[in-house]
Amino acid sequence: MKILITGGCGFIGSHLVDTLIKRETNVEIVDDLSTGKIENISLHLKNKKLNLWIDSVLNKSLIDELVAKNDFIFHFASAVGVKKILDNPLLSIESNIEGAKNIFTSASKYKKPVLFASTSEIYGKNENVPFKEDADIVLGPTFKKRWGYACSKAMDEFLAFAFKEERGLNVIITRLFNTVGPRQSESYGMVLPRFVLQSLSDKDITVFKDGTQSRCFIHVYDVVDAFLEILDSPDKAYGEIFNIGTTEETTILNLAHMIKRLTNSMSKIIFINPESIYNTGFQDMEKRVPDITKINKLLNFTPKYSLEDIIKDVIKYFKSGR
Numbered sequence: 001m002k003i004l005i006t007g008g009c010g011f012i013g014s015h016l017v018d019t020l021i022k023r024e025t026n027v028e029i030v031d032d033l034s035t036g037k038i039e040n041i042s043l044h045l046k047n048k049k050l051n052l053w054i055d056s057v058l059n060k061s062l063i064d065e066l067v068a069k070n071d072f073i074f075h076f077a078s079a080v081g082v083k084k085i086l087d088n089p090l091l092s093i094e095s096n097i098e099g100a101k102n103i104f105t106s107a108s109k110y111k112k113p114v115l116f117a118s119t120s121e122i123y124g125k126n127e128n129v130p131f132k133e134d135a136d137i138v139l140g141p142t143f144k145k146r147w148g149y150a151c152s153k154a155m156d157e158f159l160a161f162a163f164k165e166e167r168g169l170n171v172i173i174t175r176l177f178n179t180v181g182p183r184q185s186e187s188y189g190m191v192l193p194r195f196v197l198q199s200l201s202d203k204d205i206t207v208f209k210d211g212t213q214s215r216c217f218i219h220v221y222d223v224v225d226a227f228l229e230i231l232d233s234p235d236k237a238y239g240e241i242f243n244i245g246t247t248e249e250t251t252i253l254n255l256a257h258m259i260k261r262l263t264n265s266m267s268k269i270i271f272i273n274p275e276s277i278y279n280t281g282f283q284d285m286e287k288r289v290p291d292i293t294k295i296n297k298l299l300n301f302t303p304k305y306s307l308e309d310i311i312k313d314v315i316k317y318f319k320s321g322r
């Protein structure tokens with residue numbers, strides 16, 4: 001089997017690459033290295049099973065050629081994270097929408113299945129947790145730039161369903177909740193690697209607002225397991241949306257305390273206003289909890305790693321010098 005992974009040099013993509021190469025699968029990556037790193041896949045660079053294209057999913061003819069010769073496509077390439085969208089709104093929105101359109105167009109043409117990585121951001125300000133896949137999308141105003149990420153992913157989902165209906169695309173939509181683990185960069189506003197690095201260097205741990213907002217963090221290894229379940233039985237999943245996350249909820253303040261304890265850090269936990277970093281355009285959600293009944297029932301998927309396991313793995317990763 002030959003698999004195309006867009007964004008394969010990124011955090012999540014590179015872990016999937018590791019597992020597929022271990023399974024002796026042929027893997028082709030297209031990544032423009034905007035947030036991804038070659039080091040993430042450096043173990044496999046000499047492996048004949050891996051083919052890397054440093055290019056953009058906006059390159060239509062390359063995408064068409066690659067989709068034609070692969071059997072399954074994981075579409076992860078995207079401007080990721082709120083900070084990236086706030087810093088580069090136009091390029092980010094354009095590449096999220098155009099990139100998905102290029103993938104879906106070629107995948108429909110050659111009848112190739114696509115797994116698309118969407119996001120829990122889609123649920124926006126909806127307060128009715130846990131979120132089921134058919135929950136309403138409640139977004140903020142369009143002049144608040146942070147909603148551009150959720151909106152562009154929502155547009156991609158609309159596109160996916162339109163391609164399914166009108167061109168027979170076999171598409172699977174996965175909505176990932178806060179995915180964390182080794183190789184996640186602290187540079188784009190991701191809270192867990194930021195706290196770990198602050199703790200390891202005894203700097204202040206900067207908690208937004210009063211830290212009572214909560215999240216559910218899933219290990220990237222669990223996410224990769226879910227992808228493999230889907231890859232191994234795609235027929236059950238075509239045309240479906242799946243939440244992928246854990247239901248273990250933690251406040252951001254508790255996360256800061258856990259990380260401080262697990263790193264034996266002298267850091268102080270301080271509270272800051274996110275607007276002081278992001279200027280305008282930032283709005284936060286109080287809670288984001290997935291309902292994972294659907295993926296659990298259909299694909300027998302349950303996350304295995306606890307938050308403490310994840311934090312320990314991230315600490316080990318940063319201590320190893322990456």
Ligand SMILES: NC(=O)c1ccc[n+]([C@@H]2O[C@H](COP(=O)([O-])OP(=O)(O)OC[C@H]3O[C@@H](n4cnc5c(N)ncnc54)[C@H](O)[C@@H]3O)[C@@H](O)[C@H]2O)c1
Nearest residue numbers: 007010011012031032033034035036056057077078176179
């Ligand atoms: N990490 C999370 O918590 C999370 C949560 C929800 C959804 N997701 C989704 O999962 C996917 C992977 O995210 P990640 O956390 O690994 O982020 P990441 O930034 O590490 O990975 C994204 C990869 O896509 C590449 N890329 C970006 N634009 C590209 C383009 N135009 N052409 C080719 N490559 C391009 C980047 O260089 C990077 O390697 C994304 O689609 C993201 O929206 C992630």
